[in-house]
Amino acid sequence: xxxxxxxxxxxxxxxxxxxxxxxxxxxxxxxxxxxxxxxxxxxxxxxxxxxxxxxxxxxxxxxxxxxxxxxxxxxxxxxxxxxxxxxxxxxxxxxxxxxxxxxxxxxxxxxxxxxxxxxxxxxxxxxxxxxxxxxxxxxxxxxxxxxxxxxxxxxxxxxxxxxxxxxxxxxxxxxxxxxxxxxxxxxxxxxxxxxxxxxxxxxxxxxxxxxxxxxxxxxxxxxxxxxxxxxxxxxxxxxxxxxxxxxxxxxxxxxxxxxxxxxxxxxxxxxxxxxxxxxxxxxxxxxxxxxxxxxxxxxxxxxxxxxxxxxxxxxxxxxxxxxxxxxxxxxxxxxxxxxxxxxxxxxxxxxxxxxxxxxxxxxxx
Amino acid sequence: xxxxxxxxxxxxxxxxxxxxxxxxxxxxxxxxxxxxxxxxxxxxxxxxxxxxxxxxxxxxxxxxxxxxxxxxxxxxxxxxxxxxxxxxxxxxxxxxxxxxxxxxxxxxxxxxxxxxxxxxxxxxxxxxxxxxxxxxxxxxxxxxxxxxxxxxxxxxxxxxxxxxxxxxxxxxxxxxxxxxxxxxxxxxxxxxxxxxxxxxxxxxxxxxxxxxxxxxxxxxxxxxxxxxxxxxxxxxxxxxxxxxxxxxxxxxxxxxxxxxxxxxxxxxxxxxxxxxxxxxxxxxxxxxxxxxxxxxxxxxxxxxxxxxxxxxxxxxxxxxxxxxxxxxxxxxxxxxxxxxxxxxxxxxx
Numbered sequence: 001x002x003x004x005x006x007x008x009x010x011x012x013x014x015x016x017x018x019x020x021x022x023x024x025x026x027x028x029x030x031x032x033x034x035x036x037x038x039x040x041x042x043x044x045x046x047x048x049x050x051x052x053x054x055x056x057x058x059x060x061x062x063x064x065x066x067x068x069x070x071x072x073x074x075x076x077x078x079x080x081x082x083x084x085x086x087x088x089x090x091x092x093x094x095x096x097x098x099x100x101x102x103x104x105x106x107x108x109x110x111x112x113x114x115x116x117x118x119x120x121x122x123x124x125x126x127x128x129x130x131x132x133x134x135x136x137x138x139x140x141x142x143x144x145x146x147x148x149x150x151x152x153x154x155x156x157x158x159x160x161x162x163x164x165x166x167x168x169x170x171x172x173x174x175x176x177x178x179x180x181x182x183x184x185x186x187x188x189x190x191x192x193x194x195x196x197x198x199x200x201x202x203x204x205x206x207x208x209x210x211x212x213x214x215x216x217x218x219x220x221x222x223x224x225x226x227x228x229x230x231x232x233x234x235x236x237x238x239x240x241x242x243x244x245x246x247x248x249x250x251x252x253x254x255x256x257x258x259x260x261x262x263x264x265x266x267x268x269x270x271x272x273x274x275x276x277x278x279x280x281x282x283x284x285x286x287x288x289x290x291x292x293x294x295x296x297x298x299x300x301x302x303x304x305x306x307x308x309x310x311x312x313x314x315x316x317x318x319x320x321x322x323x324x325x326x327x328x329x330x331x332x333x334x335x336x337x338x339x340x341x342x343x344x345x346x347x348x349x350x351x352x353x354x355x356x357x358x359x360x361x362x363x364x365x
Numbered sequence: 366x367x368x369x370x371x372x373x374x375x376x377x378x379x380x381x382x383x384x385x386x387x388x389x390x391x392x393x394x395x396x397x398x399x400x401x402x403x404x405x406x407x408x409x410x411x412x413x414x415x416x417x418x419x420x421x422x423x424x425x426x427x428x429x430x431x432x433x434x435x436x437x438x439x440x441x442x443x444x445x446x447x448x449x450x451x452x453x454x455x456x457x458x459x460x461x462x463x464x465x466x467x468x469x470x471x472x473x474x475x476x477x478x479x480x481x482x483x484x485x486x487x488x489x490x491x492x493x494x495x496x497x498x499x500x501x502x503x504x505x506x507x508x509x510x511x512x513x514x515x516x517x518x519x520x521x522x523x524x525x526x527x528x529x530x531x532x533x534x535x536x537x538x539x540x541x542x543x544x545x546x547x548x549x550x551x552x553x554x555x556x557x558x559x560x561x562x563x564x565x566x567x568x569x570x571x572x573x574x575x576x577x578x579x580x581x582x583x584x585x586x587x588x589x590x591x592x593x594x595x596x597x598x599x600x601x602x603x604x605x606x607x608x609x610x611x612x613x614x615x616x617x618x619x620x621x622x623x624x625x626x627x628x629x630x631x632x633x634x635x636x637x638x639x640x641x642x643x644x645x646x647x648x649x650x651x652x653x654x655x656x657x658x659x660x661x662x663x664x665x666x667x668x669x670x671x672x673x674x675x676x677x678x679x680x681x682x683x684x685x686x687x688x689x690x691x692x693x694x695x696x697x698x699x700x701x702x703x704x705x706x707x708x709x710x711x712x713x714x
Contacts, residue, residue, distance in 0.1 A: 043625060049464070049468065049471060050468055075412070077412070077440035077441055080440075081470035081471065082470040084473055085470040085473055104413065105416060107416060107441075107447065107448045108412060143448075
């Protein structure tokens with residue numbers, strides 16, 4: 001089959017998925033925004049709504065059988081009208097959806113429903129942190145839900161090969177970062193953004209027990225770059241690490257090997273996400289479970305469901321810095337009990353190799 | 366009647382609100398970005414802005430929502446309206462046709478939006494033309510045009526009794542051509558700079574750059590000065606009156622806009638006519654219609670730097686003839702003051 005594999009940027013991780021598709025005998029064309037000629041790309045920057053027009057044009061030009069969006073469609077409203085304007089569009093489309101946005105907006109739920117009902121859409125896939133008994137956002141239920149035959153749910157790791165977790169010990173990881181073996185380490189890893197509640201975490205630091213070593217990994221990867229709401233994040237980062245003696249930090253785009261060591265050297269992993277993140281996915285719980293380290297996470301879906309089902313951590317009141325700090329202290333004081341009860345392996349039993357994503361997502365290949 | 370004046374900008378709007386209120390309406394201003402209960406939601410969810418505005422209008426029992434800012438993503442507003450079939454406030458918004466002109470999908474959206482009972486009026490602009498043609502995309506999708514009100518053009522803080530006088534050398538050996546505004550891709554600043562390689566060396570270029578938006582960086586300024594040393598460069602945001610003075614201090618104005626600007630609005634033809642100076646402009650709508658109708662300038666093949674340079678040189682050679690044939694005053698007859706848009710919008714409702 002001829003597959004146009006669309007991704008926002010040409011990321012190496014996705015090349016492995018493409019390679020697997022090619023090995024299975026498919027003809028694959030990687031198409032990313034980087035591939036669009038500069039003039040047309042400039043047009044898209046000015047007229048964002050025409051991005052889908054360019055992607056659909058390309059799929060049609062190469063006579064693709066399948067147009068596979070390896071990234072979420074962030075504006076389903078725009079995609080609907082682009083498809084309606086071309087009733088004879090032949091390639092079948094599969095794309096990733098995000099439940100978190102549907103959770104907040106009835107209008108977006110209705111749009112997604114309409115989009116999935118279009119004949120050109122063959123599959124929408126949602127990433128989730130749990131795999132069974134998934135609760136749908138109320139808004140989605142109110143608009144009648146999505147066509148079940150076209151919808152599926154998957155869970156995946158943070159694009160890291162799980163085998164890497166067996167290749168390094170906790171001691172080696174601590175030695176790598178220069179952390180003593182008897183320190184209690186709380187890891188906060190990821191890009192700094194509003195939605196991830198970086199400001200709430202920084203507020204909580206003031207109240208966290210000073211015996212805890214806070215390990216901040218400020219991830220600088222990502223095509224969007226800095227969150228515009230955190231444009232001064234560099235200053236904030238520097239002032240934060242200067243202000244407290246119990247903080248160690250790295251700021252870089254880490255390799256997969258280093259990501260694994262980050263989690264392996266931690267005693268506890270923090271998720272500081274805002275309520276806006278409800279119904280969304282995060283690589284953190286999967287990575288923490290592979291490293292067999294508990295999480296401290298806000299009490300909303302999916303984090304709360306994950307913790308309730310598999311006892312893999314402690315919840316706190318969302319967006320409450322004091323409660324976040326209290327829960328971190330509680331987890332430290334009860335770490336043995338938490339680790340004893342946690343069902344880490346069970347929590348990720350249905351996760352799959354991200355390189356196999358297209359085979360799980362695209363129907364009939 | 367209770368009007369919700371919705372804006373996304375925190376600018377000084379008192380005069381306009383006062384004018385609106387003087388029409389006998391009870392006007393409430395609402396900027397959803399300043400709403401403490403709502404502002405954080407938009408940090409990651411721009412599509413929910415309309416949700417917030419419509420919720421507010423319903424809560425406040427508003428009769429008409431007047432969108433002060435141009436509607437940029439009609440798909441979002443349409444989606445919001447579709448989930449509220451019982452929404453009672455009526456809606457007025459303004460938009461440019463340039464985006465509709467390029468996308469059949471967007472024309473379809475506009476058609477559906479206009480078919481919604483809540484939409485009672487849409488204002489659009491024509492750079493000085495009142496009866497301009499609609500883009501073919503809109504005709505193809507059989508848009509209901511009856512709700513659209515065409516406004517010829519808009520001047521920001523117009524003062525027709527302006528005492529501005531020309532303060533430029535009259536010698537034709539020293540013709541001054543103005544290149545004003547933001548240096549951005551859609552305005553084709555790169556096309557203009559390339560053209561300056563080929564223009565007559567005795568033309569003075571008055572290159573004004575509004576630094577608020579810049580797609581090119583400083584290298585392009587160096588290229589301009591290298592291509593055409595006879596250039597006066599001003600990089601500064603200018604208040605409307607100071608900007609207007611630049612027009613009065615020039616012989617002609619250069620427009621290098623790309624085709625994607627077709628069916629759009631720019632203040633340049635109006636400001637030029639106010640200063641009684643001609644323009645060099647690309648041959649597409651609305652520049653084409655304006656220049657053909659009012660003889661206020663010269664057209665050239667769009668996005669072609671050589672054609673632009675030839676047109677600039679031709680402007681120099683035929684300057685007196687062009688100015689004497691131009692119907693500057695007629696070309697701005699259809700202009701209104703920006704503050705008068707609400708009044709026009711509410712007419713006959």
